[in-house]
Amino acid sequence: MNKNNTPNDENQTPYGEFTMWTIADDIWTPFCTKKNKLMVSWGYVACRCLGFADFAYKIDKMYVEFENGSAPISAPIPFTKFDSISYYSSLTGVKDYLRLSIDGQPTIEIAPGYETYFGGNSDYTNDPYNGNRLHFSARTTGTAGINGATFGAGVSSVVYGVALVAAPLDSSTSDDVLVSRGYIDSDDQRTVSSGVQIGVTWDLTFPPAD
Numbered sequence: 001m002n003k004n005n006t007p008n009d010e011n012q013t014p015y016g017e018f019t020m021w022t023i024a025d026d027i028w029t030p031f032c033t034k035k036n037k038l039m040v041s042w043g044y045v046a047c048r049c050l051g052f053a054d055f056a057y058k059i060d061k062m063y064v065e066f067e068n069g070s071a072p073i074s075a076p077i078p079f080t081k082f083d084s085i086s087y088y089s090s091l092t093g094v095k096d097y098l099r100l101s102i103d104g105q106p107t108i109e110i111a112p113g114y115e116t117y118f119g120g121n122s123d124y125t126n127d128p129y130n131g132n133r134l135h136f137s138a139r140t141t142g143t144a145g146i147n148g149a150t151f152g153a154g155v156s157s158v159v160y161g162v163a164l165v166a167a168p169l170d171s172s173t174s175d176d177v178l179v180s181r182g183y184i185d186s187d188d189q190r191t192v193s194s195g196v197q198i199g200v201t202w203d204l205t206f207p208p209a210d
Contacts, residue, residue: 017087018162019180021192021199023139028199036164036202039081039178045166056076056168059179060102062138062200065161066151068094069189072159084174088163089147095143098139099165099173109133111205136164136202140192146173153176153194160189162200180204 019033048057065088066075083202088097110118111133118130140159143152151157166182167173180202190198 009139011202012087016202016204017179018164018200018202020159020162020184020188023197023199024195031100031190032184034184034188036078036180036182038079039083040136041084041110041177042179045179055191057166057177059106059134059136059164060104060168060170061087061165061167061176062100062202063135063161063163063165063201064098064100064138064159064198065163066096066098066139066145066149066157066159066192068149068155068156068157069152070156072087072189073158074186076185077161079153079181083178083181085173085178088173090092091145091147091149094149096147096149096181097161098140098151098178099146099167100141103137103139107135109135109203109205111177132207133203133205139197139199141197151192153192155194158189159198160184162202164202164204 016036017033017040018036019030021028021030023029042191043111045057045059048054049051051125065077091097108131110131115133118132143150145151161183163178166179168175168177
């Protein structure tokens with residue numbers, strides 16, 4: 001805690017990172033990896049899942065922010081871990097976001113540095129599927145954002161931001177809860193091209209490796 005009795009930004013647990021990919025002919029090629037910022041609202045998701053086994057609050061969506069016009073977007077976009085989901089409804093004009101379903105179920109992996117404790121490598125556990133990192137993936141689909149802006153190569157859409165989201169209502173954004181959020185530096189951004197999807201993989205580690 002700092003002198004204002006608010007949590008310090010560096011005390012983010014769990015922690016994670018996301019990797020951006022281009023996907024052509026189902027071949028994934030990475031182009032950048034960035035650290036995420038865990039949002040305060042993630043705590044509610046954890047409480048619902050861990051305390052009540054509430055399947056509705058599992059992480060099953062990703063947001064992909066974009067702007068039409070091909071020029072790199074000034075990034076990172078300033079935001080705090082206390083920001084709400086309402087930011088996304090404010091994206092208008094040439095800015096919008098896709099709400100993507102996670103590709104199947106996440107996988108459980110062993111975060112680097114924890115090999116001794118997971119994967120059946122010691123007396124700690126004999127379950128070879130144990131681990132402490134969740135791995136999610138999603139890919140761009142569709143031709144329009146949630147707020148109505150066209151998405152695609154024809155309008156030179158530039159992807160510049162992503163978010164990991166719990167979505168209790170699959171068909172509506174009204175109850176979506178932000179888990180984590182991040183942005184892509186201008187030099188690493190990609191303009192959507194014909195026949196190529198943008199992919200996102202996201203790793204969340206419990207607890208931090210330090």
